[in-house]
Amino acid sequence: KEWEGYTEGLVRLTPGRWLFPSTFIQYADKYYHFKFQEKDVLLMTYPKCGTTWLQEIVWTMRNNPNLDNPMAKAPVNARVSFIEMDTLLKSKKMPDITPDHPLMKGFQMMCPGRDPADGVFLQMTECAPDPRTIKTHLSLSLLPQNLLDTSKVVYLARNPKDAIVSFYHHSRIFKNHNYTGTFDEFVQFFLDDDLIYGPYWLHLKTAWKQRNHPNLHFMFFEDLKNNNMEELNKLNNFLNTKLTEEQLKNISHYTSFSEMKARANLLGDGADMFFNLDIVNKDGGFFRKGEVGSWKGKYTTEQEHKIDQWIKKNLGDLDINFKYSN
Numbered sequence: 320k321e322w323e324g325y326t327e328g329l330v331r332l333t334p335g336r337w338l339f340p341s342t343f344i345q346y347a348d349k350y351y352h353f354k355f356q357e358k359d360v361l362l363m364t365y366p367k368c369g370t371t372w373l374q375e376i377v378w379t380m381r382n383n384p385n386l387d388n389p390m391a392k393a394p395v396n397a398r399v400s401f402i403e404m405d406t407l408l409k410s411k412k413m414p415d416i417t418p419d420h421p422l423m424k425g426f427q428m429m430c431p432g433r434d435p436a437d438g439v440f441l442q443m444t445e446c447a448p449d450p451r452t453i454k455t456h457l458s459l460s461l462l463p464q465n466l467l468d469t470s471k472v473v474y475l476a477r478n479p480k481d482a483i484v485s486f487y488h489h490s491r492i493f494k495n496h497n498y499t500g501t502f503d504e505f506v507q508f509f510l511d512d513d514l515i516y517g518p519y520w521l522h523l524k525t526a527w528k529q530r531n532h533p534n535l536h537f538m539f540f541e542d543l544k545n546n547n548m549e550e551l552n553k554l555n556n557f558l559n560t561k562l563t564e565e566q567l568k569n570i571s572h573y574t575s576f577s578e579m580k581a582r583a584n585l586l587g588d589g590a591d592m593f594f595n596l597d598i599v600n601k602d603g604g605f606f607r608k609g610e611v612g613s614w615k616g617k618y619t620t621e622q623e624h625k626i627d628q629w630i631k632k633n634l635g636d637l638d639i640n641f642k643y644s645n
């Protein structure tokens with residue numbers, strides 16, 4: 320699509336009709352055969368469904384239960400590596416990562432002797448110290464088929480009405496997406512599965528099918544927001560982190576929207592490489608609202624009707640009851 324920032328265009332994979340920047344092809348096999356380990360926890364989401372929030376929660380539960388670990392000062396994306404980020408970097412508006420970029424210093428420290436040409440983020444994921452907590456937006460079908468026999472996966476879903484609004488904002492503030500079209504066009508892109516990582520429904524349904532697998536924990540953004548302690552307790556059981564109620568309470572506060580927004584250091588130094596700072600300054604940054612139902616008032620009556628029909632058609636008889644407001 321014209322608006323996409325990706326220099327080398329997009330590619331649609333079959334089966335599934337997954338849409339990716341065409342750089343994905345270079346790495347697809349490596350993701351499909353990635354050597355996951357028993358102690359790994361993989362955090363899986365469709366974009367804008369609360370990934371960063373989940374990253375901070377799970378990393379903190381596993382590595383910083385008493386909130387005194389100095390490593391917590393590093394940006395969350397440095398502590399929880401984004402396995403397929405290499406595929407998102409080639410973009411018209413983003414300069415290549417030069418050897419003096421802070422990211423490269425991190426890479427050289429973590430992966431001494433490795434060649435960045437083989438994938439900076441992929442290799443940082445490989446070299447990350449145990450226990451690894453890894454982030455992905457890839458569907459289960461694009462990862463090793465024995466993944467759930469090997470590692471734990473946490474899947475976080477979000478209602479599509481909020482996800483669309485959040486993805487629109489994201490696509491404008493991030494230079495690699497560099498979206499310059501209208502909101503109406505963006506809604507249509509989402510509904511037609513013309514956004515990277517789509518189709519949204521296939522992503523969701525592939526994980527939902529596995530929701531009873533003992534190594535997959537399926538969660539909703541809306542529950543995490545409205546029943547935070549209950550959801551942290553469930554995660555505590557799933558991850559076997561054995562945290563006390565007091566520790567969970569402190570983590571709940573530490574990972575709340577206002578606390579994370581106040582600490583925001585998502586990408587550390589060099590963030591201007593990733594963000595359209597003029598739009599961030601005008602419309603807000605990554606931590607936008609963090610709410611359930613912030614889509615209200617954003618859609619026209621026609622858009623809302625179209626989205627409702629699309630949800631009805633795609634949900635079918637699936638027993639998912641999304642909450643669209645508090």
Ligand code: A3P
Nearest residue numbers: 367368369370371372485575576606607608609
């Ligand atoms: P909004 O744009 O609706 O505010 P992702 O990390 O997958 O990109 O998701 C980003 C969304 O999660 C954004 O939603 C962001 O504000 C929200 N978010 C991030 N941290 C949060 C937190 N601690 N609590 C609630 N929402 C959070």
